[in-house]
Amino acid sequence: MAPLIDIFRALADPTRLRIMALLRAMELSVGELAQVLGQSQPRVSRHVKILTDVGLADRRKEGAWVFVGLGDRVRVEPLLAAADGWRRPEDHEARADRDRLTAVRADRAAAAEAWFADHAAEWDAIRSLHVAESEVEAATVAMLSAGMVGRLVDIGTGTGRMIELLAPLANQALGVDRSPEMLRMARSKLSDAGLASVELRQGDMYALPLPPGSADTAVLHQVLHYAQQPAAAIAEAARLLVRGGRLLIVDFARHEREELRQRAAHVRLGFDDAQVQAWFGDAGLILDEVQELAGGALTVKLWLGRKGAGPLSKRIAA
Structure with missing residues (x-):
């Protein structure tokens, strides 16, 4: 387990705090995180690595994509509870992140709808x-x-x-x-x-x-x-x-x-x-x-x- 001081150092950056808030809402690919944060993928990857190194995030490769989720719940949940206790009124940046996250969800839903449309006949034939x-x-x-x-x-x-x-x-x-x-x-x-x-x-x-x-x-x-x-x-x-x-x-x-x-x-x-x-x-x-x-x-x-x-x-x- 990373020392407590390393965990707080990892969180001592606005972008990494934003990443934690986004991962709390849903698991995201590095590309999707970059899209929401408005930053380059290499820069986002560096931030993710810092969070991963102290156990606050978890990276998983799936084909050509890398997905990021919250780390071990025993490590993460006390920090999220503390963040809730210290939370201030939502600022403009947080609202913008939430709106862009909604757009990511919409993109995923559109891709899913297209995939099912392409395969619907095959699936329906077996179900019948x-x-x-x-x-x-x-x-x-x-x-x-x-x-x-x-x-x-x-x-x-x-x-x-x-x-x-x-x-x-x-x-x-x-x-x-x-x-x-x-x-x-x-x-x-x-x-x-x-x-x-x-x-x-x-x-x-x-x-x-x-x-x-x-x-x-x-x-x-x-x-x-x-x-x-x-x-x-x-x-x-x-x-x-x-x-x-x-x-x-x-x-x-x-x-x-x-x-x-x-x-x-x-x-x-x-x-x-x-x-x-x-x-x-x-x-x-x-x-x-x-x-x-x-x-x-x-x-x-x-x-x-x-x-x-x-x-x-x-x-x-x-």
Whole structure:
């Protein structure tokens, strides 16, 4: 931990105080920070490095972009509380920063809208093959709300829908995705939903950027059918869980829709219960619940596993 004097030195600059205020509102790329602050990217990067060196900010590279968020909450929250106590009436610069931040949000939303417009037909074609997404989401919430969600990690978060859905049940929520484009879409969506403080990270489902025991609940929602190595992805998700922690997989039951390999890049054509149970067992998980949602050419299934302890598996009829 940096000495207290170094922390206060890092904050003894108007630009760095402005950066802290902006990061409190939402995670931003270095380019977006430069846009809001009206400064060059190299200059903003130097300020960010000073904040990062004392643990007040956290930098993460996602493709060609570098995103910046607040640092460890144990370090940052007392300083934010002090800033609230010392806050003076909002000045012109703070109002201008807030207005430019609104413009950044609008740019993200426009990019997200364009992306979804380009992919809407593909997504709608797959959705038409199974029960309504609202039914899947209701089943997901019901299954997880039966226990403590705690620290939630959504693996392959995509557009952030599971974070948006489950964050109210969680103490903390973090989404991981390999695609920088998807993470930018998620940031826009979650910001619009008032969840700008949710953490998003770029990472591979086979090598998640998190330590063991960092999650109480992990979710793989419509992700596993893209996996070349589903067993490895499940084992990596299980690694994150505390003892008694839960892993929920939402995916398709085994099917024969071969066209989805070409049309939607599906690697696996669904899964059966015995297969998932075997993978859970290899990862130190016990299959706790299985729920089936039939209705359409594809059947959606939910498999809930528990690490290290739990009752024998039980089936819930749809």
